[in-house]
Amino acid sequence: xxxxxxxxxxxxxxxxxxxxxxxxxxxxxxxxxxxxxxxxxxxxxxxxxxxxxxxxxxxxxxxxxxxxxxxxxxxxxxxxxxxxx
Numbered sequence: 001x002x003x004x005x006x007x008x009x010x011x012x013x014x015x016x017x018x019x020x021x022x023x024x025x026x027x028x029x030x031x032x033x034x035x036x037x038x039x040x041x042x043x044x045x046x047x048x049x050x051x052x053x054x055x056x057x058x059x060x061x062x063x064x065x066x067x068x069x070x071x072x073x074x075x076x077x078x079x080x081x082x083x084x085x
Contacts, residue, residue, distance in 0.1 A: 002071075005071060005074050005075065005078075006074070008074075008078045009038060009074040009077060009078055012077055012078045012081040012082070013035065013077075013081075015081055015085060016031060016081050016084070019084055019085065023084055027080065027084065029057060029058065029061040030061065030080060031077065031080060031081070032058055032061060032062070033058075033061035033062040033064065033065050034065065034073050034074075034076050034077035034080065035073075035077055036062045037062060037065040037068050037070070037073040038070050038073035038074040038077055039070075041070065042065075042066050042067065043059065043062045043063040043065075043066060045059075047059050047060070047063075
């Protein structure tokens, strides 16, 4: 994994905190899932129950990226943050 990509990923994770407008729910879930996939790999743990709708949505978004490599997830995260800036 290139150092440039790691630096760009870290910068994007800081930039996302400074967005002027709150991203849509879809983009928030995509940001979450890409970040988790890039930093932790495939989804872990059990899917939250029906009463935890937010946790369930986050889990499902992350699970949808199963098998995606860390570099690919980092690039997608950086691209998404840049499109939101």
